[in-house]
Amino acid sequence: MIGTTVPRMPRLTEEQKKQRAADKVMRHALEAEERDRRETLKRLEWEKNGTYLTRAEFEANMPCRGCGRPFIDNRGPWPAQIHMTPAESAEYAAENKYYLDRHRDCQAYRTGIDSSRITHCGFCFPPPPLSSRQIDVIRKEFGRASKTPEHELDIWKSTLTCGHTVQGRQHRTSTSRTIAVEDCPECSARRGVVRAERIGPAAPPPHQTVPDQPIVTAAEFDAIKLVEEHKVALRLAEDRLKQIRRDAHRGVSFED
Ligand SMILES: [Zn+2]
Ligand SMILES: [Zn+2]
Ligand SMILES: [Zn+2]
Numbered sequence: 617m618i619g620t621t622v623p624r625m626p627r628l629t630e631e632q633k634k635q636r637a638a639d640k641v642m643r644h645a646l647e648a649e650e651r652d653r654r655e656t657l658k659r660l661e662w663e664k665n666g667t668y669l670t671r672a673e674f675e676a677n678m679p680c681r682g683c684g685r686p687f688i689d690n691r692g693p694w695p696a697q698i699h700m701t702p703a704e705s706a707e708y709a710a711e712n713k714y715y716l717d718r719h720r721d722c723q724a725y726r727t728g729i730d731s732s733r734i735t736h737c738g739f740c741f742p743p744p745p746l747s748s749r750q751i752d753v754i755r756k757e758f759g760r761a762s763k764t765p766e767h768e769l770d771i772w773k774s775t776l777t778c779g780h781t782v783q784g785r786q787h788r789t790s791t792s793r794t795i796a797v798e799d800c801p802e803c804s805a806r807r808g809v810v811r812a813e814r815i816g817p818a819a820p821p822p823h824q825t826v827p828d829q830p831i832v833t834a835a836e837f838d839a840i841k842l843v844e845e846h847k848v849a850l851r852l853a854e855d856r857l858k859q860i861r862r863d864a865h866r867g868v869s870f871e872d
Contacts, residue, residue, distance in 0.1 A: 645777050645808030648796040651723070652806050655739070662742045671745045682741025683718075689732040711735070766819035773815050776800050776807035785818050 628636070662668055667681045677688045694700075694708060715726065715735055724739030736743075746754070769785040772793050776782065780802045786794060793812030800807045832840070 641810055642777065645796075645810045647808070649777055649806065649808035652797040652808075656806070658739065659742075668742045669745055671747065674745050680736050680741050683736060685734050685736070687729055687732060687734065687736070687744050689734055691731075691733050693730055694733055765822075767817060767821050769818040771815040771818050772812050774798055774809045774812040777810055778803050778805075778807050780807070783815070788817075 665681075669678055669681065674687060677686050679686045695704065697705070697708070700708060711733065715737070719726075719737040719740060722737050722739040724737050726735040727738045727741075727743045728735040729744060764787060768788055770788050771783055772786055773781055773783050774793060774795070776798060778800055780800050782798050782800060784793075784795065784798065793809060795809060797806050797808055799805075
């Protein structure tokens with residue numbers, strides 16, 4: 617049997633491995649930066665072109681200004697796939713194909729509303745406007761976040777794709793930096809986070825006030841002890857007296 621020799625890949629040195637890992641981290645940070653950049657450009661474009669629907673327009677079921685399809689079809693959410701009729705399955709597949717044919721490369725979330733089946737691309741078109749109830753919920757959450765006491769926050773230092781570093785605060789429950797792109801004041805640009813390290817608490821824990829213990833001298837301590845002992849003796853004597861009287865009342869005689 618003739619053996620085939622597989623060409624051996626040269627082994628990577630530790631230095632090369634480190635370099636590869638660093639390149640990968642940098643690539644991910646640059647990708648996040650690019651995603652952020654194109655989303656920001658989209659938002660500016662939507663504002664400039666008046667693509668956003670007002671809530672009133674949305675409620676009047678004005679179609680999406682991006683794709684021209686409505687948001688509201690009032691057909692309710694799709695049933696689970698195993699419960700779909702053949703007609704529903706076909707319609708579901710057609711809707712999926714319609715979407716993917718147009719937005720396969722958008723790498724975006726699909727937007728839509730619970731009571732309807734039509735979906736829209738979260739990158740190409742603005743999401744449906746929020747209701748006043750949704751705005752209230754968000755406002756409350758932000759209010760809570762802004763009231764987080766400093767001692768529950770940590771300071772994080774992020775190194776950005778440009779090499780600059782920025783510091784930010786984050787709640788202690790997060791064990792890694794949750795922000796992938798940050799503002800770099802030196803570049804006046806949004807930059808991807810290459811790595812982040814926790815510096816430490818944003819503020820020391822609140823000062824615990826321990827009530828001062830009164831200072832007691834040795835003589836005072838002895839006197840207190842004596843009073844306590846007499847109080848115990850007095851209580852025992854009183855109990856004994858009560859017992860004697862109760863027994864006398866019941867006509868019981870007893871020898872001590
Ligand atoms: Zn749309
Ligand atoms: Zn799209
Ligand atoms: Zn920078």
